[in-house]
Amino acid sequence: MRFGFIGTGNMGGALARAARRRLAGEDLLLANRTEAKAAALAKELGAPLSNNRTIAGNADYIFLGVKPQMMGELLKELAPVLAERTDRFVLVTMAAGLTIAGIQSMAGGDYPVLRVMPNTPCSIGEGMILYTPGPGVTATETDSFLEAMAGAGRFALVPEGLMDAGSAVAGCGPAFVDLFVEALADGGVACGLPRAQAQAFAAQMVLGSARLILESGKHPGALKDAVCSPGGTTIQGVRKLEEAGFRGAVMDAVIAAFEKNGTLKC
Template sequence: MKQKGTVNMAIFGFIGVGNMGGALARAACRSVPAEQVVLANRTPEKARALAAELGCRAADSRAAAAEADFLFLGVKPQMMAELCGQLAPVLAERKDRFVLVTMAAGLTIETIQKLAGGEYPVIRIMPNTPCAIGEGMTLYTPGPGVTHEEEAAFLAGMTGAGEFLSLPERLIDAGSAISGCGPAYVYLFIEALADGGVTCGLPRADAQKLAAQTLAGAARLVQQSGRHPGELKDAVCSPGGTTVQGVRALEERGFRAAAMNAVIAAYEKTLALKG
């Protein structure tokens, strides 16, 4: 790796610039010079369009694999074997140091190494879509052979994505069932709150703004106060007041159990992907 342990000269390559790969590419371009970011995609026009927007470079997947110091494999799990099969000869010819970065649900570091054809250093990540605006929550595990300097350079290059949390690989799937899938649950809740406001007579735009900012502010209060969510909930629920009646209505319909079951269902599906 060029200037090992630093992000100054590292090339960040992204193969696959769909929703998640594209969000991470945007994040990288907020943290490192755009000329150090290269994009590739099965549909080349998609990579070229995003590269033009971000001011970085587009290439084919083999060229990205031959050049990138951190090579993000941003394809779906069922497509990973095909992609790695195409890249394996290119990776085998490299004489310099590089790190593979995988975000495929259910595929372990060991599996990626086998598919890629070598015991290459691998960082496994599970990001979420708010990475696109720098508010993401990304779980990561540095695999065997990833040095502390490479881990530091990776994190420095991806600071534009938001928060990172290192977890043992055995916990990545459980964590992803919250942070990786969670934005979808949150969007459903925002939509439902807004629908409730519209039912009560609010204009749609106003109801959505109220719902979204309320969730954003409440989440930030949990983070910054360090207080338990239950304690913060109790602080809003005045005796005999309106809020506790709303909480009662949610509990009557199994709100917390439904949220718990959503996380468990996502986790079980991830385990099933391992086959």
């Protein structure tokens, strides 16, 4: 089973690293518009450097790791190669907003398409990956994909109609959290903490809080209440966040990302 990655940027590279945890280096094929980037990753993973057409003609799972606005040009290039194949293969798209039907249309054939929405923590095995198998993808192909990519993190099957909403939370969310961690660290620095310590405190706090939500099964509001002692310091901080419209701003960020996905649809 060969996994080919066309595009080894932040997301493609993260998924390739995740795949390497389960697959041998020779089972990965790597290509990128800037060849040096793919060459560096190939050296890191012990995988062969390849090119778009070779991957399209030989990989069992072809990861289309390019931006949505570049997908049409890429698939136009690959269409003749895909049309010549007589064996099974699956196109794996991670492009925001582009539907399975849209990918098939651009590729020029009714090919099996697996739509995924990963996030950058996949690179350390802590990703949240949403996936939707297209109608042409068999259960065996889906299972093989999930087994090979298990090193990326948690997977969740979602209807394609909810992929944009899910990606606005799980896919865009790391940037929102990074911004929050940076702000927490800035606050710590303002209070006298060294920068490195403030950042480490904030990052570990977010990591631990997230695990507590997942492992306890408790509602985040209940966990928040458990920290807010009557007349204590935490509730005063919460009050300031509420005054600043913190929750509303986060909700607006998710909705804005979701609406932007809608403008990319094909």
